[in-house]
Amino acid sequence: MSTELLHDLDEVLLMGPGPSMVPESVLKALATPTLGHLDPQFIELMDEIQSMLRDLFRAESGLCLPLSGTGSAGMEATFVNLIEPGDRVLILKNGVFGNRMEDVAGRLQAEVETLDYEWGTPVVPQDLREKLASSAPYKIVAMVHAETSTGVANPAEEVAEILRDNPALYLLDCVTSLGGMNVDVTEWGVDAAYSGTQKCLSCPPGLAPVFFSDKAVDALRSRQSKVPNWYLDVTMLLSYWSGEKRVYHHTAPINMLYGLYAALDLVLTEGLDASFARHRAAHRQLVNGLDAIDLQMLVEEKSRLPMLNAVVVPEGIDEAALRKRLRQEFLIEIGAGLGPLAGKIWRIGLMGHTANPENVDRVLEALEKSVSE
């Protein structure tokens, strides 16, 4: 018996749909000796993390905390805390993660309706306006901000405008957007949002920062039935994460929270606007470089995400073989297409620490060699 597998791991440049590259200071933070989950020093750290998350979400009220699961647990948590059987939910969807919302909400016995868009194209706000005008009220309107499966930026701000005077709760998936492009829950009137640590925050996967507005917390507190998920019940989590006396709920993932703290520190020290600009610059560099080697983007320019780039696989190229070569020969990971886009696109991530000029050069060079040979 030995831990040889760990010592033999390659150091791979992570340019897929997440995880992104993790900076040394975050890795080091993970290895900080473990404290107890009720230790006064750890509670101080929890308070600091919550304050940093408020800055990240631009949340002036409501609550922010990191849930003890990956980004998908964040999706599960926002829906399970806000839905009761029979609640009407409208999902605007155009990719894997919108589909997943529909699945999650359906399992919770919501009455789910959807507005569907072709993968690779964005949600059309005007359709929402018409849908709301012609339908009974919804409890929740949900959308993915940055659709990681297609590289599409959905119009979160326009949707916010339409929902401004609507009683529905606005639920926004910010897994891939948070930290890499503007997310402003206060300005947009978002009521529930969730993210993951392994995208633009450059922390390993394992935690889900979530936001609930005061309106969402009110909805949660006036539920008729208990949240059918003890582990993710936010009312109970609140007793641990805030308030005078910290009530034990479950043992928090201490070391992952050390990592998140260090990762948030990096993002906020750089500054959100500087981080967004860096992501955009890396994206422009990538798109220009791809253009120079005749590779096309899937998504039209105005709806492209900076941090997730869907590149059309040219005719005659074995996309899986190319990804394998990139991984083995160039030590670069890029992502495959999913669902209807499987075999048709590559997904190149420029998330967090990954988004810098050297990395973009490296993937462009590797692609050029691999596509041309």
Next chain:
Amino acid sequence: MSTELLHDLDEVLLMGPGPSMVPESVLKALATPTLGHLDPQFIELMDEIQSMLRDLFRAESGLCLPLSGTGSAGMEATFVNLIEPGDRVLILKNGVFGNRMEDVAGRLQAEVETLDYEWGTPVVPQDLREKLASSAPYKIVAMVHAETSTGVANPAEEVAEILRDNPALYLLDCVTSLGGMNVDVTEWGVDAAYSGTQKCLSCPPGLAPVFFSDKAVDALRSRQSKVPNWYLDVTMLLSYWSGEKRVYHHTAPINMLYGLYAALDLVLTEGLDASFARHRAAHRQLVNGLDAIDLQMLVEEKSRLPMLNAVVVPEGIDEAALRKRLRQEFLIEIGAGLGPLAGKIWRIGLMGHTANPENVDRVLEALEKSVSE
């Protein structure tokens, strides 16, 4: 902005109810550069972890995998995957974690019955025999093996004997027992079990090793309704964790899994029986030492857990002040009592890496000084 909070953390000897002390090699493993969750090297590691978990649970068939949440997510997962509304569930309970089972199962609309025992005393197998003889069949009979809130070892083997010819699924909480005392899902015919990483495995909190027997997997596959929890749906997780083609479900907590791999390696290299013996020896040393300073155990000898020791707070001692002094002056964490035992006991953990003679000496010395002054 700086990460000063992390640099200023004390190094605390963790002798509470978990987390336990994390060995250097496990901390170091956490800081291994992150790979992608579909990387071939990472998939090799996943396979190895599953194989190690089978050894740990002594599972000759069925499935073992680590869920992406803490031990409490393990409880949530076993119940949510196996329960459908109206299913009859019997819970044998005598502490916080038995109560939690009742809460979790109730939220899932199970028809829950319980056999209740005074906190600090064990479940009585004969009662189960009588209950089964006089009741309609149960789908699940559930019990906590090592009740962390009281220090009681429940009679998992005797319960197994009674359930041997019963159609009910035997669900066993092994959060605190796994790795520190015998757990043998094959010999005992356990159908679903879960644990946490931060107890006798000496890995930071954040993952929940779970076991499902073939019988439990059959039950899961013949459900009438979808599992009402997308994140913890084991049928979908299986497609990622095993099989020819690994289907993306959620992004696994890569670095935590590095840590678990290193932690499992330590436990299995030591050998399970040697680990159990070390836990028993540390426990005997502690009990003898406590006896010498006139501190009494809550639980009678034959039902005491080795890794969680409930010590009666003597009359006239401010238990919270003593814990605070241990933490501040001696840099030792011990746990408080919960529920009806709040203020009445301390909980001293001897879990995993914590269970060694030096640590026992250190806590005894600190207690002696603090109690006598």
